[in-house]
Amino acid sequence: AQKITQTQPGMFVQEKEAVTLDCTYDTSDPSYGLFWYKQPSSGEMIFLIYQGSYDQQNATEGRYSLNFQKARKSANLVISASQLGDSAMYFCAMRESYGAAGNKLTFGGGTRVLVKP
């Protein structure tokens, strides 16, 4: 079963507008972490924001905020005031911990965002 689902393969957004990227996840682990990464055409994965499963408040990092709805198992990324440089692929990822067996990130399929001037 797919653990991370990003239902929007691609979207356009007007410069200076806000955009919401959807992410739903599935896990039975009570302790997990949710990440969002940006991947420009250069290939580097740029860390944007993190939300822990026990965090009471939604995470925010500058223009990025994570709308965490635990009961619905969703972790949507909101980018405010879009800039041309925000054009990239965006990946949602979940970390599940396996104690001494370590942990890994499971990624969604990504959403390609193109910011229009």
Add this chain to the structure above:
Amino acid sequence: KAGVTQTPRYLIKTRGQQVTLSCSPISGHRSVSWYQQTPGQGLQFLFEYFSETQRNKGNFPGRFSGRQFSNSRSEMNVSTLELGDSALYLCASSHIPENTEAFFGQGTRLTVV
């Protein structure tokens, strides 16, 4: 503070050859994970190393192996390369495995011909 460094950035290899990729984590980070990214399969977890020990392994054949050195630098090796191994290989480093941040390098783009 230097980021995660992966070398080389680009590689072209022939089927049947082997390849070694390197990842130097952020100073002080002891956990290194490797991921393969392809257009068809997306991002898939290969393995994770912590304190020179492999703690977790993804669903890849035994041709994919790795190791971690005492300075936390990690290498991954792919033997008997196949065309399907062409991919972007990314490594991520964390201060500890369960940390709230995982930083990636720029990746190594491997092309098998």
